[in-house]
Amino acid sequence: MSTTQNPPPPVEEPEEPTNRPPALHRATKWLERPYARRIILISGVYVIAILAVLWFAIWVLNSSGGPASGIMAEIATTMIWLTIVASPLMGFTVATLVYSLFGWGRVGGDEPPMQENPDIRTNATAVIAWITATSLLAGFLVVWGLVELAGITAGAYGTVPANKQQGFVAPINVNVTGQQWVWTFEYPDLGKIQSDVLVLPIDRPTYFNVTSNDVVHNFWAVELGIKIDANPGAITNTGVTPNKLGTFNIRCAELCGLHHAYMETKVQVVTQDEFDSWVREMGGGKTL
Amino acid sequence: MSSATEVMRPEEVPQPKQYGKPGGFLRHTNIITGTVSGIVLAAIAYLVAGALRPPPSDENALALPVGLDPQFAAMYIGWTIGLLLGIGAFDGPLRWFLGHDLTHEDAEYMAGAGQGKWRYFKYTTDHKVVGKQYLVMSLVLLGVGGTLAMMIRTELGITWMEVFNPNVYNSIIGTHGMVMVIAMIIVVSGPIGNFIVPIMIGARDMAFPRLNALSFWLLFAAVPPLVSSLFLGGIRDGWSVYQPLNSQAPVGMLGYQTTIIVFAFSTGIASVNLITTIVTMRARGMTWSRVPIFVYGIIGSSVMGLIWFPMFQYSQILSWSDRVLQSNFFNPAQGGSVWLYENLFWLLGHPEVYVIVIPGTAALMELTTVFVRKPLFSYKLAIAGIFGVVGISGIVWAHHMYMTGFAPSANYPFMLSTELISIPFGFLVLVLLGTIWRGKVWTRLPMMAVYAVVWNKVVGGITGVWLSDVPVDQYMHGSMFVVAHFHFMLMGAALFSAIAAIAYWFPKMTGRYLNERIGSIGFWVAFAGFQLCFGSMFFAGLQGMPRRVLQFDNAFNLSNWLSTIGAYTIGIGTVIFLYAIITSWRGGQTAPMNPWAAQTLEWTVPNPVPLENFKVLPVVTTDPYNYGVPDPYASQVADVGDETSQKVSVS
Numbered sequence: 001m002s003t004t005q006n007p008p009p010p011v012e013e014p015e016e017p018t019n020r021p022p023a024l025h026r027a028t029k030w031l032e033r034p035y036a037r038r039i040i041l042i043s044g045v046y047v048i049a050i051l052a053v054l055w056f057a058i059w060v061l062n063s064s065g066g067p068a069s070g071i072m073a074e075i076a077t078t079m080i081w082l083t084i085v086a087s088p089l090m091g092f093t094v095a096t097l098v099y100s101l102f103g104w105g106r107v108g109g110d111e112p113p114m115q116e117n118p119d120i121r122t123n124a125t126a127v128i129a130w131i132t133a134t135s136l137l138a139g140f141l142v143v144w145g146l147v148e149l150a151g152i153t154a155g156a157y158g159t160v161p162a163n164k165q166q167g168f169v170a171p172i173n174v175n176v177t178g179q180q181w182v183w184t185f186e187y188p189d190l191g192k193i194q195s196d197v198l199v200l201p202i203d204r205p206t207y208f209n210v211t212s213n214d215v216v217h218n219f220w221a222v223e224l225g226i227k228i229d230a231n232p233g234a235i236t237n238t239g240v241t242p243n244k245l246g247t248f249n250i251r252c253a254e255l256c257g258l259h260h261a262y263m264e265t266k267v268q269v270v271t272q273d274e275f276d277s278w279v280r281e282m283g284g285g286k287t288l
Numbered sequence: 289m290s291s292a293t294e295v296m297r298p299e300e301v302p303q304p305k306q307y308g309k310p311g312g313f314l315r316h317t318n319i320i321t322g323t324v325s326g327i328v329l330a331a332i333a334y335l336v337a338g339a340l341r342p343p344p345s346d347e348n349a350l351a352l353p354v355g356l357d358p359q360f361a362a363m364y365i366g367w368t369i370g371l372l373l374g375i376g377a378f379d380g381p382l383r384w385f386l387g388h389d390l391t392h393e394d395a396e397y398m399a400g401a402g403q404g405k406w407r408y409f410k411y412t413t414d415h416k417v418v419g420k421q422y423l424v425m426s427l428v429l430l431g432v433g434g435t436l437a438m439m440i441r442t443e444l445g446i447t448w449m450e451v452f453n454p455n456v457y458n459s460i461i462g463t464h465g466m467v468m469v470i471a472m473i474i475v476v477s478g479p480i481g482n483f484i485v486p487i488m489i490g491a492r493d494m495a496f497p498r499l500n501a502l503s504f505w506l507l508f509a510a511v512p513p514l515v516s517s518l519f520l521g522g523i524r525d526g527w528s529v530y531q532p533l534n535s536q537a538p539v540g541m542l543g544y545q546t547t548i549i550v551f552a553f554s555t556g557i558a559s560v561n562l563i564t565t566i567v568t569m570r571a572r573g574m575t576w577s578r579v580p581i582f583v584y585g586i587i588g589s590s591v592m593g594l595i596w597f598p599m600f601q602y603s604q605i606l607s608w609s610d611r612v613l614q615s616n617f618f619n620p621a622q623g624g625s626v627w628l629y630e631n632l633f634w635l636l637g638h639p640e641v642y643v644i645v646i647p648g649t650a651a652l653m654e655l656t657t658v659f660v661r662k663p664l665f666s667y668k669l670a671i672a673g674i675f676g677v678v679g680i681s682g683i684v685w686a687h688h689m690y691m692t693g694f695a696p697s698a699n700y701p702f703m704l705s706t707e708l709i710s711i712p713f714g715f716l717v718l719v720l721l722g723t724i725w726r727g728k729v730w731t732r733l734p735m736m737a738v739y740a741v742v743w744n745k746v747v748g749g750i751t752g753v754w755l756s757d758v759p760v761d762q763y764m765h766g767s768m769f770v771v772a773h774f775h776f777m778l779m780g781a782a783l784f785s786a787i788a789a790i791a792y793w794f795p796k797m798t799g800r801y802l803n804e805r806i807g808s809i810g811f812w813v814a815f816a817g818f819q820l821c822f823g824s825m826f827f828a829g830l831q832g833m834p835r836r837v838l839q840f841d842n843a844f845n846l847s848n849w850l851s852t853i854g855a856y857t858i859g860i861g862t863v864i865f866l867y868a869i870i871t872s873w874r875g876g877q878t879a880p881m882n883p884w885a886a887q888t889l890e891w892t893v894p895n896p897v898p899l900e901n902f903k904v905l906p907v908v909t910t911d912p913y914n915y916g917v918p919d920p921y922a923s924q925v926a927d928v929g930d931e932t933s934q935k936v937s938v939s
Contacts, residue, residue: 097724114661252834
């Protein structure tokens with residue numbers, strides 16, 4: 001296939017070992033090349049830059065309310081770890097690009113340049129190293145993601161029986177209904193009181209049964225880290241245990257027609273006493 | 289007549305009878321007759337369907353509650369068939385029924401011989417004409433989509449008032465999305481795939497020249513319904529038009545559905561044609577390991593289009609049926625399912641991203657070898673990467689549906705497949721890096737685009753790593769973060785590589801150099817604006833700004849202002865680049881046959897490329913990557929993993 005001729009084997013000094021040198025030795029030799037260390041250095045600089053942007057992203061996340069539930073805190077942790085793990089490959093890629101422009105040199109002009117670059121067709125070590133690195137990265141993402149998802153799902157859907165957990169508190173059920181373009185929250189266990197603002201007691205597990213009266217909406221409480229579609233003719237579930245007092249946003253995250261942009265409301269995370277008095281105020285029959 | 293045992297000389301081959309002048313019916317058809325016939329038939333269909341529609345009546349309780357949908361559906365069908373009739377698309381089958389086989393003169397007329405510029409406005413079968421038609425069409429669509437994008441950013445940048453009313457705004461975002469998706473699907477495979485690929489593999493034309501013309505004119509038929517929908521209530525529901533909004537929308541939605549249905553036919557036909565051409569019409573000696581890598585990219589993209597486009601088409605045929613025929617595929621009140629629509633939609637919706645990205649990436653690999661003057665690094669890894677992506681592309685779609693709740697347990701396997709597809713995609717990055725490795729780069733515009741694209745892919749990649757994780761998607765889904773991420777992939781990676789591809793093959797397609805100075809200014813201005821526009825959009829998403837909204841909390845103002853400034857910068861850069869393309873095409877510096885000293889076959893034919901490309905078909909004896917000189921490091925025994933050193937050490 002290739003017409004490239006491998007150069008004739010150079011005459012070697014006889015005392016040279018006939019076997020291939022060990023990998024460590026070859027790696028050390030490779031690092032002696034003028035470009036190798038510089039590319040690693042630039043990779044390092046770029047990794048630091050990525051982590052700085054990551055820090056800024058997390059700062060943005062915290063400054064806009066911050067995690068108000070264990071789920072959201074876990075999501076933030078995941079973002080940090082995924083970025084840290086992925087950044088060396090990203091850094092190496094960018095470093096190679098930068099070095100190729102400023103290290104290996106460049107030619108301008110209108111005429112095609114002379115052929116003076118090495119005719120490297122492939123390099124087994126590089127290919128193996130790259131595939132290993134990307135597979136390890138993908139494997140890490142998969143394992144991390146599956147474990148984390150299983151954990152969050154267990155918490156949200158109650159597959160870990162709540163009464164097995166320490167400090168058991170009975171969960172609150174909330175029926176969430178989306179319709180163009182308002183949210184309605186119903187507390188079936190609390191005398192079926194209805195509200196257009198979601199009020200939740202702090203540190204109580206809450207289960208949401210989400211549905212829609214018309215088109216697809218998406219129930220998104222940003223700082224609580226929960227999001228699920230509200231589908232007509234079907235009920236979807238999610239759950240959360242809020243752990244921070246305050247008022248947070250609920251938005252619709254699925255285009256639902258004319259006033260989609262205005263389909264938002266608030267979630268108030270309050271203390272248990274405040275919650276009980278709110279329920280009484282709303283005419284709720286009993287409190288849990 | 290010679291006997292069957294003797295070899296016939298070409299002029300002795302019996303020719304079919306020539307009926308009338310060469311070209312026959314096609315002498316009288318062009319874009320004008322096609323458009324007129326389309327409009328006339330659309331009007332007739334609209335009126336007939338209107339007359340047949342049962343009048344609404346209170347007495348007849350069984351009367352179907354049909355609105356204007358059947359009438360407009362008939363109108364769009366009339367337009368499509370009328371256009372094809374009037375342009376002469378049915379000439380081939382008709383001849384076949386009548387037994388009037390094509391003579392050589394007929395075939396030459398159909399390929400556009402002797403018709404000057406008019407051949408671009410006719411049902412012309414020459415692949416080079418079709419390629420240029422696709423190029424202009426994709427540039428026009430990109431212009432329309434870009435203008436709509438400017439309107440979106442204007443609305444979002446002017447935070448203190450509503451510039452558009454919500455209906456208009458929602459129509460703008462839906463139309464922007466769909467126009468851009470169509471433009472991006474065709475922007476590399478259309479112009480470069482049609483114009484360059486047949487020459488690149490040493491063929492005289494595509495395998496099915498008339499189907500080639502049909503695929504373009506079907507695309508041409510598909511665009512007006514999409515534009516017309518803006519005036520019939522608009523596509524107010526985003527480019528994905530989830531059900532049941534789709535069924536509630538005004539009749540303009542039929543325009544969207546017609547466009548998708550017709551465009552899917554166009555893509556299917558084009559894919560079959562490209563695959564058949566590449567499989568059967570390669571030059572002698574061009575074995576599968578000598579095929580230029582760009583051709584592999586086109587095959588991969590065509591295979592995905594062929595397999596997955598029908599899913600999108602079904603979703604729209606069923607939606608069309610729900611509107612026009614009162615079926616209930618997606619109507620939850622009557623036992624239908626909105627999740628069925630979402631699944632059918634994303635079954636194409638995600639592979640479509642690879643349909644868009646793969647040809648552009650393959651074009652980058654092709655031109656990197658030329659501008660770095662090094663062989664393609666690990667050619668076979670590149671092929672494995674392309675087909676790895678093609679293979680996995682079909683089982684990742686539901687990562688768009690993590691948050692729909694359609695099957696909570698499905699999130700696990702789809703997260704797995706989504707994260708695994710990064711491995712073959714990584715092969716392609718390694719091939720690019722390895723090709724650049726230790727090379728002195730010839731800094732021309734197409735090559736500089738490689739740097740821009742890989743940078744954008746890195747940003748899109750790292751944010752994609754976040755989005756592929758279900759819990760993180762629980763935070764990001766439906767937010768501006770997603771918008772920024774996929775613009776980094778679809779625009780930053782795919783459109784910028786399409787620009788590189790167009791700049792690289794411009795001298796062959798037009799016979800002139802692309803004005804590099806103006807083109808580069810436009811390119812880098814657009815690139816800088818792009819980073820600002822979509823870089824700051826990530827932060828709006830992180831703060832919790834949903835997508836597809838026209839008003840939002842004040843907390844998001846800053847990042848939206850920056851995005852809008854960036855968007856206008858992109859606009860300025862694009863206009864400059866477009867100016868470079870138009871002026872260079874009309875009066876640029878004429879280019880020699882092989883301006884880049886490249887080794888693929890398309891650079892061995894003269895400018896302008898003659899009809900049927902090659903006088904004598906080439907014979908290929910090697911792959912097109914014989915650049916470079918023996919590696920100085922290769923003689924070192926201690927070299928890392930070099931094949932040469934392995935051979936040396938065995939003795």
